[in-house]
Amino acid sequence: MVRLTPALTSRKILNIAYAAPQETLLATPVTLPTAEPSVPQIGYTVETADLPAFNMGVYRKIFVAMVFGAGKATTAGTVYWRMKKNGVSVATGSGAVAANAFFTVNAYFYNVSIGDLLELALWSNRTDTVWDYKAYNVQVTRLILMNKPRLLQPCNFTSVGSGPILVLGSPSVYGVGPIRVYHVDVVLPTITSVANYEIIYPKDSFGMFRIAYGDFSYANSGTLLTSSSSRPIHYRNYFPLQIVMRGVRGVVEP
Amino acid sequence: MKLTLDIGVGRDFSGEEISVLDRALRRVIPELVGWSYSPLTGELTLDFGDVDENVVLVRIEDYKAKVKAVKVLRFEFMELVKEW
Numbered sequence: 281m282v283r284l285t286p287a288l289t290s291r292k293i294l295n296i297a298y299a300a301p302q303e304t305l306l307a308t309p310v311t312l313p314t315a316e317p318s319v320p321q322i323g324y325t326v327e328t329a330d331l332p333a334f335n336m337g338v339y340r341k342i343f344v345a346m347v348f349g350a351g352k353a354t355t356a357g358t359v360y361w362r363m364k365k366n367g368v369s370v371a372t373g374s375g376a377v378a379a380n381a382f383f384t385v386n387a388y389f390y391n392v393s394i395g396d397l398l399e400l401a402l403w404s405n406r407t408d409t410v411w412d413y414k415a416y417n418v419q420v421t422r423l424i425l426m427n428k429p430r431l432l433q434p435c436n437f438t439s440v441g442s443g444p445i446l447v448l449g450s451p452s453v454y455g456v457g458p459i460r461v462y463h464v465d466v467v468l469p470t471i472t473s474v475a476n477y478e479i480i481y482p483k484d485s486f487g488m489f490r491i492a493y494g495d496f497s498y499a500n501s502g503t504l505l506t507s508s509s510s511r512p513i514h515y516r517n518y519f520p521l522q523i524v525m526r527g528v529r530g531v532v533e534p
Numbered sequence: 535m536k537l538t539l540d541i542g543v544g545r546d547f548s549g550e551e552i553s554v555l556d557r558a559l560r561r562v563i564p565e566l567v568g569w570s571y572s573p574l575t576g577e578l579t580l581d582f583g584d585v586d587e588n589v590v591l592v593r594i595e596d597y598k599a600k601v602k603a604v605k606v607l608r609f610e611f612m613e614l615v616k617e618w
Contacts, residue, residue: 316549369546374556375568
Protein backbone atom coordinates (compact mmCIF):
# COMPACT_ATOMS: atom_id res chain seq x y z
CA MET A 281 0.00 0.00 0.00
CA VAL A 282 1.29 3.43 -0.89
CA ARG A 283 0.71 6.28 1.50
CA LEU A 284 0.38 9.58 -0.35
CA THR A 285 1.52 12.88 1.15
CA PRO A 286 -1.03 15.62 0.63
CA ALA A 287 0.12 18.46 -1.61
CA LEU A 288 -1.07 21.02 0.93
CA THR A 289 -0.19 21.17 4.61
CA SER A 290 -2.86 21.62 7.25
CA ARG A 291 -4.25 25.12 7.64
CA LYS A 292 -1.85 27.11 9.82
CA ILE A 293 -3.15 29.97 11.94
CA LEU A 294 -0.24 32.02 13.23
CA ASN A 295 -1.09 34.41 16.06
CA ILE A 296 1.45 37.02 17.11
CA ALA A 297 1.12 38.69 20.51
CA TYR A 298 3.12 41.84 21.17
CA ALA A 299 4.30 42.90 24.61
CA ALA A 300 3.11 46.28 25.86
CA PRO A 301 5.76 49.01 25.67
CA GLN A 302 7.79 49.74 28.79
CA GLU A 303 7.44 53.44 29.57
CA THR A 304 8.85 55.73 32.25
CA LEU A 305 8.03 59.38 32.83
CA LEU A 306 10.45 60.93 35.31
CA ALA A 307 8.87 62.99 38.07
CA THR A 308 11.76 65.43 37.83
CA PRO A 309 13.33 66.19 34.45
CA VAL A 310 17.09 65.73 34.25
CA THR A 311 19.34 68.26 32.54
CA LEU A 312 21.25 66.92 29.55
CA PRO A 313 25.04 67.22 29.66
CA THR A 314 26.81 69.37 27.07
CA ALA A 315 29.17 66.51 26.19
CA GLU A 316 28.43 62.88 25.49
CA PRO A 317 27.84 61.06 28.80
CA SER A 318 30.13 58.10 29.46
CA VAL A 319 27.10 56.14 30.67
CA PRO A 320 24.00 56.53 28.48
CA GLN A 321 20.94 57.82 30.34
CA ILE A 322 18.64 55.18 28.84
CA GLY A 323 19.26 51.44 28.75
CA TYR A 324 17.21 48.27 28.36
CA THR A 325 18.24 44.63 28.35
CA VAL A 326 16.22 42.44 25.99
CA GLU A 327 14.30 39.78 27.90
CA THR A 328 12.08 36.93 26.74
CA ALA A 329 8.95 38.68 27.97
CA ASP A 330 9.74 41.69 25.76
CA LEU A 331 9.61 39.70 22.52
CA PRO A 332 6.53 39.06 20.39
CA ALA A 333 5.10 35.63 21.21
CA PHE A 334 3.92 33.06 18.64
CA ASN A 335 1.36 30.29 19.08
CA MET A 336 3.52 27.89 17.06
CA GLY A 337 7.14 27.35 16.15
CA VAL A 338 8.46 29.79 13.57
CA TYR A 339 11.38 28.94 11.28
CA ARG A 340 12.88 32.44 11.05
CA LYS A 341 12.13 35.71 12.80
CA ILE A 342 14.08 38.91 13.30
CA PHE A 343 13.34 41.20 16.21
CA VAL A 344 13.49 44.98 16.04
CA ALA A 345 13.74 46.91 19.31
CA MET A 346 12.56 50.50 19.54
CA VAL A 347 13.95 52.78 22.21
CA PHE A 348 12.59 56.27 22.75
CA GLY A 349 14.09 59.14 24.72
CA ALA A 350 12.29 62.46 25.05
CA GLY A 351 12.59 65.84 26.70
CA LYS A 352 12.35 69.57 26.19
CA ALA A 353 14.58 72.45 25.19
CA THR A 354 14.34 75.85 26.85
CA THR A 355 16.73 77.69 24.58
CA ALA A 356 16.84 76.69 20.92
CA GLY A 357 19.73 74.32 20.30
CA THR A 358 20.89 70.98 19.02
CA VAL A 359 20.34 67.62 20.70
CA TYR A 360 22.83 64.86 19.91
CA TRP A 361 22.26 61.16 20.39
CA ARG A 362 24.08 57.86 20.16
CA MET A 363 22.67 54.31 20.05
CA LYS A 364 24.78 51.53 21.55
CA LYS A 365 24.23 47.80 21.41
CA ASN A 366 26.23 45.81 23.94
CA GLY A 367 28.51 48.82 24.40
CA VAL A 368 29.25 49.25 20.69
CA SER A 369 28.10 52.35 18.83
CA VAL A 370 25.36 51.56 16.33
CA ALA A 371 24.34 55.01 15.11
CA THR A 372 24.71 58.67 15.92
CA GLY A 373 22.79 61.76 14.96
CA SER A 374 21.52 65.17 15.87
CA GLY A 375 18.47 67.33 15.54
CA ALA A 376 17.66 71.00 15.89
CA VAL A 377 15.16 71.79 18.64
CA ALA A 378 13.36 75.15 18.80
CA ALA A 379 12.99 77.13 22.01
CA ASN A 380 10.44 75.56 24.37
CA ALA A 381 9.91 72.60 22.00
CA PHE A 382 9.76 68.94 22.92
CA PHE A 383 12.02 66.40 21.25
CA THR A 384 11.90 62.61 20.98
CA VAL A 385 14.68 60.38 19.69
CA ASN A 386 13.21 57.30 17.98
CA ALA A 387 16.01 54.69 17.95
CA TYR A 388 15.64 51.35 16.14
CA PHE A 389 17.87 48.36 16.87
CA TYR A 390 17.60 45.79 14.09
CA ASN A 391 18.09 42.10 14.90
CA VAL A 392 18.22 41.99 18.69
CA SER A 393 18.42 38.89 20.87
CA ILE A 394 17.72 38.05 24.48
CA GLY A 395 20.44 39.52 26.68
CA ASP A 396 21.36 42.39 24.36
CA LEU A 397 21.94 45.68 26.16
CA LEU A 398 20.43 48.55 24.18
CA GLU A 399 21.39 52.08 25.18
CA LEU A 400 20.61 55.62 24.10
CA ALA A 401 22.79 58.56 25.12
CA LEU A 402 21.58 62.14 24.85
CA TRP A 403 23.41 65.44 25.13
CA SER A 404 22.92 69.02 24.00
CA ASN A 405 24.83 72.13 23.02
CA ARG A 406 22.69 74.07 25.52
CA THR A 407 22.75 73.91 29.30
CA ASP A 408 18.98 74.13 29.73
CA THR A 409 17.79 71.09 27.74
CA VAL A 410 16.21 68.32 29.82
CA TRP A 411 15.00 64.75 29.32
CA ASP A 412 12.22 63.06 31.29
CA TYR A 413 10.78 60.20 29.25
CA LYS A 414 11.94 56.80 28.00
CA ALA A 415 10.22 53.81 26.41
CA TYR A 416 11.06 50.47 24.83
CA ASN A 417 9.21 47.94 22.70
CA VAL A 418 10.04 45.02 20.39
CA GLN A 419 8.41 44.00 17.08
CA VAL A 420 9.07 41.23 14.57
CA THR A 421 10.03 41.43 10.90
CA ARG A 422 11.14 39.22 7.95
CA LEU A 423 9.26 36.26 9.39
CA ILE A 424 9.28 32.85 7.67
CA LEU A 425 6.83 30.35 9.14
CA MET A 426 8.21 27.12 7.69
CA ASN A 427 11.46 26.23 5.95
CA LYS A 428 9.85 23.41 4.01
CA PRO A 429 7.49 23.88 2.37
CA ARG A 430 8.04 27.59 1.71
CA LEU A 431 5.32 28.23 -0.85
CA LEU A 432 2.15 29.43 0.87
CA GLN A 433 -1.21 29.11 -0.84
CA PRO A 434 -3.06 31.09 0.32
CA CYS A 435 -1.41 33.51 2.74
CA ASN A 436 -3.93 35.79 4.38
CA PHE A 437 -3.13 38.62 6.78
CA THR A 438 -6.38 38.23 8.70
CA SER A 439 -5.67 40.67 11.53
CA VAL A 440 -3.42 43.73 11.51
CA GLY A 441 -2.58 46.07 14.38
CA SER A 442 -0.27 49.02 14.96
CA GLY A 443 2.14 50.08 17.64
CA PRO A 444 3.84 50.86 19.83
CA ILE A 445 1.00 52.58 21.61
CA LEU A 446 2.65 54.96 24.05
CA VAL A 447 0.47 56.52 26.72
CA LEU A 448 2.66 58.39 29.22
CA GLY A 449 3.64 62.03 28.82
CA SER A 450 1.58 63.77 26.16
CA PRO A 451 2.11 61.38 23.25
CA SER A 452 1.41 61.96 19.59
CA VAL A 453 2.02 59.89 16.47
CA TYR A 454 4.13 61.37 13.65
CA GLY A 455 3.27 58.63 11.18
CA VAL A 456 2.31 54.97 10.92
CA GLY A 457 4.44 52.89 8.59
CA PRO A 458 2.73 50.26 6.42
CA ILE A 459 3.60 46.56 6.17
CA ARG A 460 5.61 45.55 3.13
CA VAL A 461 4.64 42.04 2.02
CA TYR A 462 7.18 40.17 -0.12
CA HIS A 463 6.79 37.41 -2.70
CA VAL A 464 10.12 35.92 -3.89
CA ASP A 465 11.82 39.00 -2.41
CA VAL A 466 9.72 41.33 -4.56
CA VAL A 467 7.73 43.87 -2.59
CA LEU A 468 3.97 43.96 -3.15
CA PRO A 469 1.76 47.03 -2.56
CA THR A 470 1.97 48.08 1.08
CA ILE A 471 -0.86 47.17 3.45
CA THR A 472 -2.36 48.76 6.55
CA SER A 473 -5.26 46.37 7.11
CA VAL A 474 -6.46 42.85 6.32
CA ALA A 475 -5.14 41.53 2.99
CA ASN A 476 -5.35 38.16 1.23
CA TYR A 477 -2.79 36.71 -1.14
CA GLU A 478 -3.26 33.68 -3.38
CA ILE A 479 0.43 32.82 -3.28
CA ILE A 480 3.38 34.01 -1.21
CA TYR A 481 6.87 32.51 -1.47
CA PRO A 482 9.00 33.97 1.33
CA LYS A 483 12.70 33.94 0.52
CA ASP A 484 15.60 34.34 2.91
CA SER A 485 16.25 38.05 2.37
CA PHE A 486 12.93 39.62 3.30
CA GLY A 487 10.76 36.71 4.43
CA MET A 488 6.98 37.21 4.35
CA PHE A 489 6.95 40.87 5.35
CA ARG A 490 8.95 43.79 6.66
CA ILE A 491 7.86 46.42 9.16
CA ALA A 492 8.47 50.03 8.14
CA TYR A 493 10.37 51.74 10.96
CA GLY A 494 13.28 49.71 12.24
CA ASP A 495 13.61 47.57 9.14
CA PHE A 496 12.67 49.28 5.88
CA SER A 497 13.70 52.63 7.36
CA TYR A 498 16.12 53.30 10.22
CA ALA A 499 17.39 49.74 10.62
CA ASN A 500 20.06 50.26 13.28
CA SER A 501 19.52 53.98 13.10
CA GLY A 502 17.22 56.63 14.45
CA THR A 503 15.73 60.06 14.09
CA LEU A 504 14.91 63.01 16.29
CA LEU A 505 11.37 64.37 16.03
CA THR A 506 10.18 67.63 17.57
CA SER A 507 6.84 69.04 18.61
CA SER A 508 5.60 72.22 20.22
CA SER A 509 3.18 70.28 22.43
CA SER A 510 3.86 66.51 22.45
CA ARG A 511 6.36 64.25 24.12
CA PRO A 512 6.87 61.54 23.05
CA ILE A 513 6.27 62.14 19.37
CA HIS A 514 6.93 58.91 17.56
CA TYR A 515 6.43 56.61 14.60
CA ARG A 516 4.25 53.55 14.76
CA ASN A 517 4.27 50.49 12.55
CA TYR A 518 1.42 48.44 11.23
CA PHE A 519 2.14 44.78 11.98
CA PRO A 520 0.36 41.45 11.52
CA LEU A 521 -1.52 39.98 14.47
CA GLN A 522 -2.71 36.89 12.62
CA ILE A 523 -1.69 35.16 9.38
CA VAL A 524 -3.62 32.18 8.00
CA MET A 525 -1.92 29.97 5.42
CA ARG A 526 -1.25 26.55 3.97
CA GLY A 527 2.07 25.31 2.68
CA VAL A 528 2.43 23.62 -0.72
CA ARG A 529 4.75 20.61 -0.78
CA GLY A 530 7.01 19.58 -3.61
CA VAL A 531 7.65 23.01 -5.10
CA VAL A 532 11.12 23.77 -6.44
CA GLU A 533 12.53 27.02 -5.06
CA PRO A 534 12.07 29.85 -7.57
CA MET B 535 11.09 64.52 4.54
CA LYS B 536 14.22 62.46 4.62
CA LEU B 537 16.97 61.65 2.16
CA THR B 538 19.18 58.62 2.83
CA LEU B 539 22.58 58.40 1.17
CA ASP B 540 25.30 55.80 1.25
CA ILE B 541 28.52 57.47 2.38
CA GLY B 542 30.34 54.20 2.98
CA VAL B 543 30.84 52.06 6.03
CA GLY B 544 33.25 54.04 8.10
CA ARG B 545 34.69 54.54 11.51
CA ASP B 546 32.65 55.63 14.43
CA PHE B 547 32.64 59.24 15.61
CA SER B 548 33.41 60.46 19.12
CA GLY B 549 31.04 62.87 20.85
CA GLU B 550 33.28 65.82 19.93
CA GLU B 551 33.54 64.67 16.32
CA ILE B 552 29.75 64.47 16.14
CA SER B 553 29.56 68.16 17.08
CA VAL B 554 32.11 69.00 14.39
CA LEU B 555 30.26 66.89 11.81
CA ASP B 556 26.98 68.49 12.82
CA ARG B 557 28.36 72.00 12.29
CA ALA B 558 29.93 71.00 8.96
CA LEU B 559 26.68 69.48 7.68
CA ARG B 560 24.62 72.50 8.74
CA ARG B 561 27.14 74.85 7.11
CA VAL B 562 26.85 73.19 3.70
CA ILE B 563 23.15 72.33 4.06
CA PRO B 564 21.60 75.17 6.10
CA GLU B 565 18.06 73.82 5.62
CA LEU B 566 18.98 70.63 7.49
CA VAL B 567 16.79 69.88 10.54
CA GLY B 568 18.59 66.73 11.68
CA TRP B 569 20.67 63.79 10.56
CA SER B 570 21.68 60.28 11.54
CA TYR B 571 24.60 58.10 10.56
CA SER B 572 25.21 54.41 11.09
CA PRO B 573 28.83 53.28 10.89
CA LEU B 574 27.47 49.74 10.48
CA THR B 575 25.58 50.41 7.27
CA GLY B 576 27.22 53.60 6.03
CA GLU B 577 23.78 55.20 5.71
CA LEU B 578 23.54 58.95 6.28
CA THR B 579 19.97 60.18 6.59
CA LEU B 580 19.34 63.89 6.15
CA ASP B 581 16.13 65.19 7.71
CA PHE B 582 14.63 68.30 6.12
CA GLY B 583 11.49 68.45 8.25
CA ASP B 584 8.17 69.38 6.67
CA VAL B 585 9.39 71.26 3.58
CA ASP B 586 8.03 70.99 0.03
CA GLU B 587 9.32 67.66 -1.30
CA ASN B 588 9.99 69.16 -4.73
CA VAL B 589 12.54 71.52 -3.21
CA VAL B 590 14.55 68.54 -1.95
CA LEU B 591 13.95 66.30 -4.96
CA VAL B 592 15.51 68.74 -7.44
CA ARG B 593 18.58 69.12 -5.23
CA ILE B 594 19.33 65.46 -4.57
CA GLU B 595 22.46 65.42 -6.74
CA ASP B 596 23.62 68.59 -5.01
CA TYR B 597 23.19 67.02 -1.57
CA LYS B 598 24.92 63.86 -2.79
CA ALA B 599 27.94 65.92 -3.84
CA LYS B 600 27.98 68.00 -0.66
CA VAL B 601 28.23 64.98 1.63
CA LYS B 602 30.47 63.07 -0.81
CA ALA B 603 27.99 60.19 -0.96
CA VAL B 604 28.62 57.07 -3.01
CA LYS B 605 24.97 56.51 -3.80
CA VAL B 606 21.49 57.87 -3.20
CA LEU B 607 19.43 55.21 -1.45
CA ARG B 608 16.03 56.54 -0.45
CA PHE B 609 13.79 59.56 -0.35
CA GLU B 610 10.93 59.47 2.14
CA PHE B 611 8.04 61.87 2.12
CA MET B 612 5.36 61.10 4.71
CA GLU B 613 4.89 57.36 4.11
CA LEU B 614 5.79 57.46 0.44
CA VAL B 615 9.22 56.16 -0.48
CA LYS B 616 11.30 56.48 -3.62
CA GLU B 617 14.21 54.10 -3.86
CA TRP B 618 17.23 54.18 -6.16
